[in-house]
Amino acid sequence: MASFSLLPAISAASPASLNRAFFPTRPALNLKNRFAVRSSYAEAGARDDYRSATIDVVADVKSERVVVLGGSGFVGSAICKAAISKGIEVISLSRSGRPTYTDPWVDQVTWISGDVFYVNWDEVLVGATAVVSTLGGFGSEEQMKRINGEANVVAVNAAKEYGIPKFILISVHDYNLPPFLLSSGYFTGKRKAESEVLSKYPNSGVVLRPAFIYGKRRVDGFELPLDLVGEPAERILKAVENFTKPLSSLPASDLLLAPPVSVDDVAFAVVNAITDDDEFGILTIDQIKEAAQKVRV
Structure with missing residues (x-):
């Protein structure tokens, strides 16, 4: 998961008295809205000729706009890429801003450099229909919390x-x-975040709980092929799960038995959560894979 370091403010916080009228509060959650515009010159008293015929216009309007926190990290970038592939508008907020690599999808994301503790949310959340957070990392106890x-x-x-x-x-x-x-x-911080999501968004908040996430991870210009370890492990554990189930009640057994999850499965499960109004609550490892399959199909 993306580590989100704490930096000094890069912009002032928004004033509490900001006029909310300029920012949509409950945007539609459908991936695309279809609307028809019908116009008749005859109704306006125009001469009844070829110019007065009814004009039918059917347009597809992209209505999903997702903000990914930590979008330049390992998991965050996969989410950005998957969302773009499904026609979703993406804004990323992270410490590093735009990634240095040049994949085609990168140009389709709006990259913002900033810190969640100090960012001007007016510049980030305008028109958003969902926020996805990949924030997390390791360090001292206080840093992790x-x-x-x-x-x-x-x-x-x-x-x-x-x-x-x-x-x-x-x-x-x-x-x-x-x-x-x-x-x-690390865990108390994560669970505190989960509680906040589920209490503030009881009918639309989604929490994904993957185990080890594998894929090709870029670190300092190099690509770490975590999939060379994660993918075989996932297949092996899937094949022997009927034999290992009796061991699942043992303390810490999932350190060895919890199947790894592809970063693409995590990303597409997030896309499903963005577009499916009926998806909410906590998703386990198996449920993450099932949700990803819905989008892949």
Whole structure:
């Protein structure tokens, strides 16, 4: 998942007295709206000739506009790419802004460099129909609580304040760990973020809990082929799951038994959550893969 470092403010926070009339509060959630415009010159008293015939115009209007927090990271960039492939308008907010690589889809994303703690949300959330957060990372206990928890809580509340109808959070599988391990800042931060999403968006918030996410990850100009490990492991664990199920109740057993998840499956599951109004709540590993398949088909 993308690490979102805490930086000084790059822009002032929006004033509380901002006139909300300029920002849509409940935009439509359909991927495309179709509308017809019918006009008749005859109705306006024009001469009844070829110019007065009824004009039928049917247009497809892109109505989905998603903001991806951490969109230049491993998971975030996959989400941006998948959303673009499905005709969704994408805005990314991250510390690094636009990626350095030159894939064709990159030019179709609006890249904003900033920090969720200080960003001017007026410049980010205008017209958005959903916010997707991939924020998270490792560090000291306090750093993990702030990056995994507080940063996401800030984003959820900003989205709610601006009337964004859906919030999607990339969280993490708990690996069946004992409570004393789940008390670390990483997991407590993630669960705090989950609670905020599900309380502020009880009927439209989506939390994805993948295990190890594999794919081709770019690090400092190099590509790490995590799929060379993750993909075979996923297939093997799928093949033997009937034999390993009795072990799933053992503490920390999922450290070995939880199947890895393709970054593309995570991305397409997010796209499904963006476009499906009936999708909400927590998605397990298997449910992430099922949701991704709906979009792939």
